[in-house]
Amino acid sequence: MKLQKWIIDKYTDLYGLKTLKEISKDTGIQVTRVFRLMHGKEMKIGEFEIFQEKVFNNFEKGSSVIELANECLLKLGNQKLGEIDEFLRRTLNIAELKRNKGEKK
Amino acid sequence: MKLLFLERVILETLGRGKRELHKICQDCSVEKNVVENILYKFFNEKLILKNKEAFLLDFSKREDFLEEIKKKGNIKEELKELLNYFLNIFINSENKVQFGxxxxxxxxxxxxxxxxxxxxxxxxxxxxxxxxxxxxxxxxxxxxxxxxxxxxxxxxxxxxxxxx
Structure with a gap:
């Protein structure tokens, strides 16, 4: 559910506050369902993927990173996954250090 | 705690004695906002104290800290980060960096x-x-x-x- 909230927040950040109808039109998810999702109803995987695609299509290379990460999860062992995890974590922490005061996370 | 390269730099600067913010920035050539972010983190981790305007190292509440950053896994990650920067500079600059x-x-x-x-x-x-x-x-x-x-x-x- 944490991930669901994160993806909806990210979507709202990127596209601004839209009406339920607009979100429905943009995502292809029925208006009543959008209403439920916005009020905390648990997302189906397909719905999450729609939001994910909308969010990451906005970032250059974003979707390929997600695809790669999924492929890594399927194909790599724990040690290699741990190394990637550590690398990503450090890279994020470094970016965090370079953030200006008051800058959005 | 796993140290990032830039955190290590600030730690080394403070290891030379207590310093004010602008002196830290000057000593290690790191931008002010980055130094502030690191000092804030160190403060929360109880690694430094502030004495008037100067910052100084104080491990009295974190005696485990030095042992922790010396752990093999942590050293490895720090080295990987440093070598990564080194290779980036080497590949992107002509003749300024020696590497064989x-x-x-x-x-x-x-x-x-x-x-x-x-x-x-x-x-x-x-x-x-x-x-x-x-x-x-x-x-x-x-x-x-x-x-x-x-x-x-x-x-x-x-x-x-x-x-x-």
Whole structure:
């Protein structure tokens, strides 16, 4: 559910506050369902993927990173996954250090 | 706690004695906002104290800290980050950074010579390190040179690469 909230927040950040109808039109998810999702109803995987695609299509290379990460999860062992995890974590922490005061996370 | 490269830099600066914010920035050539973010983190981790405007290291509440950052896994991550930056600079700059890598069969005699040269380098740098402690309190930290060397059998690298 944490991930669901994160993806909806990210979507709202990127596209601004839209009406339920607009979100429905943009995502292809029925208006009543959008209403439920916005009020905390648990997302189906397909719905999450729609939001994910909308969010990451906005970032250059974003979707390929997600695809790669999924492929890594399927194909790599724990040690290699741990190394990637550590690398990503450090890279994020470094970016965090370079953030200006008051800058959005 | 796993130290990032820039956090290590600030730690080294503070290791030279208590300093005010602008002095820290000057000493290590790191931008103010980055230094502030790191100091804020160190503060939350109870690694530093603020005395008027100066910051100083204080590990009294974190005696585990030095042991923690010396752990092999943590050192490895720090080195990987440093080497990554080094290689980026080397690849992107022409002639400013020296880097040599050779794959060669080394005969018995040459191997001994190599060991001798490497131990001479080691000795030279140890001397420099010792004199640093007494003579360079006014020099900027960022003016230090980073030097590394080493060699290993090709087979070890191949085995490492084959690990799943």
């Amino acid at each position: 890598l050779k794959k060669v069969w080394v005969g018995e005699k040459d191997e001994k010579m190599l060991e001798l040269y490497l131990s001479k380098i080691d000795l030279l740098l140890k001397k420099a390190e010792a004199s640093n402690k007494s003579n360079n309190s006014n020099k900027k930290l960022s003016l230090k040179k980073v030097i590394f060397w080493g060699s290993c059998e090709y087979e070890l690298l191949i085995k490492e690469a084959l690990k799943r």
